[in-house]
Amino acid sequence: MSTTGRDETGPIIETSGLTRTFTVRDGARRRRLTAVDGLTVTIEPGEAVGYIGANGAGKSTTIKMLTGILVPTRGTVTTCGLRPVKDRRRLARQVGVVFGQRSQLWWDLPVRESFRILAAIHDLPAATERERTGELVEHLEMADFLATPVRQLSLGQRMRAEIAAALLHAPRLVILDEPTIGLDVLSKQRLREFLVARRRTHGTTLLLTTHDMGDVERLCDRILVIDRGRLAYDGDLAGLGRTTGAQRVLVVDLAAPAPDLTGIPAARHLGSEAHGLRQRLAFDPDRTTAAQVFAAVAARVEVRDFTVAEPDIEDVVRRLYARQASGSPQNAGDDAATMTTMTKTQR
């Protein structure tokens, strides 16, 4: 087939009006349920896209259509330049999928054995198999449990093995469905670092669904928010914050206790801790900058340390939903007090 050239230069995912409905039996009646509704999106090679939305918003259904498991009811979808349903087997060689909830390893076999079988499934030559396995074992730090049966692995270890299993055939597109679910903070951190490095060195396109906003903040430069099957937002994280009127929060640690820092231009005092030793100020990134707020604070008191917290995405998404539900854009910036999660810190 002569499509190979086009495959590797065009968009990696392209959907147009992608729709999937299910018929559900509700007692004697049948109801039509639209899981994905007219999704039109294009993802270029090398992008890292966070696909977020509430439970049942249509994320899994989309992934199943992208990989050829489900047939779309309407609309078109191309993945890696291929039609997922018709070209499923060719597509499988270019896509790696990690389902947080379902394993593609053999539970009663040592991890190493699972890798060997997967190499056979993708028909990797022995040298390539050795090289890839070696690379993944090293970067995902799996040497200690290669001989352990999968069922005896900790969740963190299993997840690493799952990701290695999905990457063994060097896919151009990696889809991660809730990759960090249930992991402890350290394991999450390591996994994210690995994925960031992998993307840098291999140019792999990442598409991940998650409930963990840390994943999106650390890994993704583009966010798609899906709400009841419809695309509710497509853009970067900062833009999502702006769209919903979310505010950033400057947290300052002071040299000595001080009264509440009120009256800073374009900023609002959120609260103080430890008799005013630590204070939090919310500001709208469109009206001022972190530097201006900091300068105004530093002019009044001596600052020992500070961090800037980005809006908590879960909250931002909630606002986005609320905004869509009410049908009109409104600045809901007043309850910035809920955005207290310390996530992306800048110094």
Added chain:
Amino acid sequence: MDDAGLAGAGPGQVRTLPPRAGELRRRSRGARLRPYRAVLASRARSQATYRANFALDLASSLLTAIAELAEIWVLFRSVTGIGGLDFRQILLVFGLADLTFSLADLMFGHCDRLPTYLRAGTLDVFYLRPQPLLAQLITSDIALRRLARASVGLAALVAGLVVNDVAWGAASMALLALALASGVATFAALFVTAAGLQFFVVDGRELTNSFVYGGRYAATQPASVWPHSLVIVFGYVFPMAFTGFLPSLRLLGLPSTGWLPSWLGWCGPLAAVWAWTAALLCWRWGMRHYRGGGG
């Protein structure tokens, strides 16, 4: 269709690995079978690893098979014959049917547990691999403990062939080989049919057991005593009579009975083709339903 090399990184992307020249070679037959061999070999190894467990499985499988054979022996001890067959002759029917069923069960039995695969998401994982779905399902497991059961079937078959007055020759040897091969294929088709139908019914095993295990039981019985309704169901729709009873009639040189003439003993392969046609249609239909292709 050449799908080699598509898995590589695109242009403009940093490659830390050399191009895989080996993957560009034409995929030979050996390469096509490599995935299946790898999975099956690992399944077999894993079962042999837990020795005590495996021994227990073998023993229980053996006991079940012996109990079933004993049941027939008890039945035939109280009567001289059923449907024109005595115990020695029914031994041949039982041997053929039970050996072929056990071998099919060994290789295809897990297809009958499709809902387990659906619940665990294993089927979705199959969709993400570059092999046909059904081939992956079939080769995803192998139940070596069924060897115990197959050995009872084999013993019954050998005994049946020895104690009966079989006119040995090229024809009867060919008939036996044909009956064995098509018997395994016919029973295998039952398991695949069951898998296809289980896409539709969540607790489909209740339904499919009726023809899988009902069929197995029917296959070990003399079809000559079946009422016409049963002849239609297990003679033709699910061609169970073709696995044990009909080839045995032929081997023993016994006369035809009613709706099942003895020349049908040679038609095992036809029955297998018919069963597989139905099985593949059910499977396709089930898969369409699962992917939602039909609406």
